[in-house]
Amino acid sequence: MKRLHLVFLLFATCLGHAQNNSTLNDYEVTIDSLKNAISTSKSDSLRCIMNYRLAYIYTKNVDKKELGRTHLKKANELVKNNSYLKDLSCYYNSLFFSLTKENLQKFRKADEALKKYNSREIYILRSKILFNIGLLYQRENEPLQTIEVLVKEAIPVAKKSKDSQELSNLYKLIAVVFYNNEDIAKTKYYLDLSISTLEQGKSKKNRYNEDLIELYLFNVEVLSVQKKTNEAFEYLQKAEDLLKSYPLKSLYIEYYFAKGSLNQEIKNYEQAISDYDNGVRLSQLNKDSALEQRFKLMKYEVFILQNKIESAKDLLLDVFKTGGMNIKDRAYYSYELSKIYRKLNDFEKAYVYNEQYIQLKDSLSQMFEAEKIADIEAKYNKLENENKIKELTIEKQATLLNQRKNMLFLLLLSFALVCVLIFAYFIWKNLKNQKKITAQKEINHFQKLNNLKREKEIEIMQTMINVEEAERKRVARDLHDSIGSKLSALKIIFANTQNKNDYNDSRINTILETSIAELRQISYNLVPESLLKLGLEKALGDLCFTLRSDTVSIEFHSYEIDNSMPLTTQTNIFRIVQELLNNALKHSKATQILVSCSQNGNRFYISIEDNGVGFNISEIEENQGLGIKNIKSRIELLHGSLDCESSSGGTSYNIELDV
Structure with a gap:
């Protein structure tokens, strides 16, 4: 069972730090785009969200985490009184919490803040938070709480998000919990669920291939324990095929661990030693002394199986010399060294390491006893404190009872007077309220009339706009189908008679082509075809592209526009x-x-900025043209708001609409 524990340790490490070991290569385009959007946007809300997304990306690399904190701080400053951004900030701040019991309530608070929202994006964020809560319990060696959080909370939320990668990670963590508790059957069940979920929901998201490789290698370990070596080699080959095009050193460490374990299982000891040596080399390159030590100890197990006693002895001595083992491992391998020296007939050293083993076991026993004593003392102190609290509570209740008796006597004496005063007060108050009610009814009636009038105006305005749009569609259709087709036919006729008549065909064709182009432009201005066929985002992009000229540059950016x-x-x-x-x-x-x-x-959200000469906003407010009135009418129909700033350096419009 020693080997099982070592295998789990490696995969627990992978799960715990997977998000922090990624490179930022796949995010460079996204990072540049977000930074550009932050520098150009005038909207605090947009800049806040962009800074949060940059902070999230930088958490994926340990070396860039401080840069992530900088963007997190900027985003927190931009939240202000926006309730949605306040709730969103709970998640992004939780990314920088360590997975300790002290931070459990902070994770819970972040999840609670997002429960009121039902969007797919929020479900993904919540599943990440709940994953971290489960991982926290797993690190605290509380498997029951881990399973409960993942099965009852995290998985239902992840299913609502329809994100196969998030759901697969949750199944994988459950599999690791059962693996650590040596329940191989349940481990295999949840591991198969994790693999099938990820494979069926194949995506181009970052870490997809890395997650799939980790799952394949984990499956190799489980199949090896189940003695299903043929199937284990199939998954090892799958992982190897992916690694050829995805050469991350950390993933190769897992690969050599799985491959070495499998070769050890089928008694291909020389190949297993070669695999473990490769793992040692990569661990040294990554400066991970803990993994280096684990590979050496696995290699030691192979030497014992080969009966290479001298090699096993030298390797264990090297591990002891390097240091870093916990007290349990030092006790176990001290006993192993004692057995090795007995086999080599070096009884003096066998005695030394046996004594060392006994001392370490005694230390472990003392530590265990100390922990038990401390636990008993804590329980005793807690019980004493509870008894003291109960005694104080009883004394307090007795004092309160005496005070209530005295107060009751005084209350009875004053009750009659108070009743008279209350009766008189209510008569006076009733008369006053009657006057207020009458006045309020008049005000309410007036407000109701105004509201009805305003609703009627909005209804008329909506009708006018609908009629206007219907008329535009009809005119566009007639221009395109009738006049446009006739002009096209005329062009064909002139082209057919070009060699028979002495017309100025070039000029006629030019005029006709210009006419057709102008008709198409008129049709586009009335009802853009791209809006009807491709949706709002494409139509806006086409509009900006069409209005560009040699003297005016128009740049268009869009973020998550819903064309439905x-x-x-x-x-x-x-x-x-x-x-x-x-x-x-x-x-x-x-x-x-x-x-x-x-x-x-x-x-x-709409933001439009230019570097023009600007205008006097107060004059525009006093003398509004039809265009400005039309804009404000449409904004009002969508229950939106318009913010305009203008100076000699340019003009900016910031519009927020309810869609």
Whole structure:
């Protein structure tokens, strides 16, 4: 069972630090994009979310964790009074908590803060938090609590997120818990669930291949324990095929451990020693002395199986010389050295190591007794304190009872007077309230009339906009199908008669091509085809691309836009952006315009900035044109808000809509 414990130790390490050992190579494009968005965005909410995402990415590499803390601090400063961002901050701050009992309530608080949201993204964050809570219990050697958290809380949440990678990681942690408790049957059940879940939900997400390799290697260990060597070699080959295109040193350490264990199981001892030597070499390169020591101890087990006593002795002495073993391992391998020296007839050294073994066992026993004594003392002190609290509580209750008797006598004497005063007060209060109620009814009636009037105005406005959009569609269809087709036919006729008549065909064709192009542009302006067919995000991108010129650069950024919104909502958003861009092109004299659109749940954010000459906001408020009124009407229909800032250096619009 010594070997089983060593194997578990390696996989527990992999689980505990998987997120911290990743490189940032796969995230470079994302990091650059997030940094650019932070530097250009004027929205505090967007900048807050971008900084949180950068902090999350940097937690994946130990060397960059301090940089992650810097972005976390910036994001926390931008939260302000936004309730959603406050709840979101609980998760991102939990990424920097150590997995100790002292932080358990902080993890629970983070999960509780996100329970009110039902989006897929939030379910993924919650499953990560619950995974860490389970891992915390597992490290505290509390397997029952680990299983309970994972099965009753984490897995249902992960299933709602529909993220196969998160669900697979939860199954893998359950398998490790059962593996540590030597329940191989349940280990295999949950490990198979983890592998099938990950394989069926194949994705291009970061760490997908790494997770799959770790699962295959873990399965090799379990199959080896079950004596299913043929199947174990199949999974070892799968892992090896993936490793060829994914050469991470840490994964090769796991590979050599699994391969060495399997070769040891089938008594291919020389190959097992070669595998363990490769593991030692990579552990030294990674400067991981603990793993290096474990590989050497596994190699020692092989030497014993080969009856290479001298080699086994030299290896154990080297491990003892290096140091770093815990007291239990030192006791165990002291006894092993004692047996080796007896076999070599060196009874003097056998006696020395046997004495060392006895001393270490005594130390362990003393430590165990000390822990038991401390536990008994703690229980006794707790009981004493509880008894003292009970005595104080009884005394306090007796004192309170005497005070209540005295107070009751005084209350009875004053009760009659108080009743009279209360009766008089209620008569006066009733008369006063009647006047207030009458006045309030008049105010409520007036407010109700105003609300009805406002609702009617909004209803009329919505009807006007719907009629306008329907008319635009009809005009666009007629222009495209009728006049456009006739002009195209005319072009074909002139082309067919080109060699028969002395017309200026080149000029005629040019005029016709220009007319057709203008008709198509008119049709696009009325109802953009890309909005109907490809959705809002593509339509906005096409709009920005179409309005570019040699003198004006228009840059468009989008983040998580949901193209399944109702068409009327998408159309309103498109018209808002279109009108603002037209205003900027007509009046601002700008050379650069930046358009940013993003969506978070049912909130949609629009940010448009230019480097033009700006304008006087107060004058615009007094003399609003049809374009500005149209923009504000659409924003009001979507229960949104508009924030405008303008100076001689440029103008920025920040719009928040409810979609």
